[in-house]
Amino acid sequence: MGVSKTEIHSSTQIQIAEIAKVLSHPARVAILEYIAKQENCICGDIVDEIGLSQPTISQHLQVIRNAGLLIGTFEGKRFCYCLNVNRFKEFQQLLNQFFNHTSARCC
Amino acid sequence: MGVSKTEIHSSTQIQIAEIAKVLSHPARVAILEYIAKQENCICGDIVDEIGLSQPTISQHLQVIRNAGLLIGTFEGKRFCYCLNVNRFKEFQQLLNQFFNHTSARCC
DNA sequence: ATTTATTATCGTAATATTGCAATATTATTT
DNA sequence: AAATAATATTGCAATATTACGATAATAAAT
Numbered sequence: 001m002g003v004s005k006t007e008i009h010s011s012t013q014i015q016i017a018e019i020a021k022v023l024s025h026p027a028r029v030a031i032l033e034y035i036a037k038q039e040n041c042i043c044g045d046i047v048d049e050i051g052l053s054q055p056t057i058s059q060h061l062q063v064i065r066n067a068g069l070l071i072g073t074f075e076g077k078r079f080c081y082c083l084n085v086n087r088f089k090e091f092q093q094l095l096n097q098f099f100n101h102t103s104a105r106c107c
Numbered sequence: 108m109g110v111s112k113t114e115i116h117s118s119t120q121i122q123i124a125e126i127a128k129v130l131s132h133p134a135r136v137a138i139l140e141y142i143a144k145q146e147n148c149i150c151g152d153i154v155d156e157i158g159l160s161q162p163t164i165s166q167h168l169q170v171i172r173n174a175g176l177l178i179g180t181f182e183g184k185r186f187c188y189c190l191n192v193n194r195f196k197e198f199q200q201l202l203n204q205f206f207n208h209t210s211a212r213c214c
Numbered sequence: 215a216t217t218t219a220t221t222a223t224c225g226t227a228a229t230a231t232t233g234c235a236a237t238a239t240t241a242t243t244t
Numbered sequence: 245a246a247a248t249a250a251t252a253t254t255g256c257a258a259t260a261t262t263a264c265g266a267t268a269a270t271a272a273a274t
Contacts, residue, residue, distance in 0.1 A: 008157065008158040009134065009157075010137075013133040016130060016136045019130075020131040020136075021127070022127075023127035023202075024124055024127040025261085026116035027116065028124075029124055030116055030120050033208075035213075036209045036210065036212045037212040037213070044220065050115065052262095052264090055224095055263075055266095056262070056264065057221095058221065059223095062222085083209075085210050088206065088210050092202075092206040092210075095202055099198070102140050103143065103192050103199075106190045106192050106195075132231085151249095159234090160235080162251095163232070163234065165252055166232080166252090168251090169252085
């Protein structure tokens with residue numbers, strides 16, 4: 001009834017789905033791209049960059065943060081979040097494992 | 108108000124999000140894995156394999172089909188769907204492009 | 215300490231997703 | 245053609261997601 005039956009699936013399947021869910025909204029894709037390309041991590045202007053309200057961006061950022069894709073650093077006095085590249089590459093690796101494993105077994 | 112503002116995003120961002128959405132449910136991940144590993148494409152028993160009702164599986168299959176990930180073939184008399192490996196690998200490639208492009212630009 | 219700027223949270227409305235029972239459709243046999 | 249099997253669709257309920265205004269919390273600067 002609208003709720004996913006996660007208990008019937010393997011942890012790997014759930015993991016892939018969780019990773020994919022983070023990327024399953026264009027705003028989050030855009031935010032990730034934007035954060036990554038900002039050299040000095042001044043990320044407060046995501047709201048200006050992407051045409052969504054500040055609460056909405058904050059909500060999307062939370063999804064990204066919960067996935068472990070954000071790390072905070074200090075640049076002088078300013079605190080700013082930055083892409084967790086290691087985690088990001090882990091996402092890529094896990095997805096590639098899924099793709100390779102799955103397509104290799106196909107008829 | 109609950110609806111994605113797709114018009115503000117680039118076609119690449121939307122494409123990545125669409126690909127990710129297909130993989131964003133463990134049942135669909137499981138279905139893709141199952142279809143891929145079936146040598147002779149006898150896929151009617153997905154329902155037995157995965158613990159979900161036939162309508163629910165059919166619904167998930169439609170999402171997978173709409174993404175272009177299913178092709179139908181004839182094996183003797185039986186029609187059966189099979190993973191579209193080319194499209195599947197295209198998904199992998201597009202995701203890798205996104206990951207490589209994004210992580211390369213990070214601070 | 216008080217203003218100012220930035221980010222997070224709350225509340226709420228609209229829409230989407232997930233799941234299944236019931237039913238319809240389609241295909242295959244007999 | 246009628247029966248059987250397999251898949252798709254419909255309808256509906258429960259939950260999740262998306263979006264934003266209002267507000268709270270946090271940090272920076274005066």
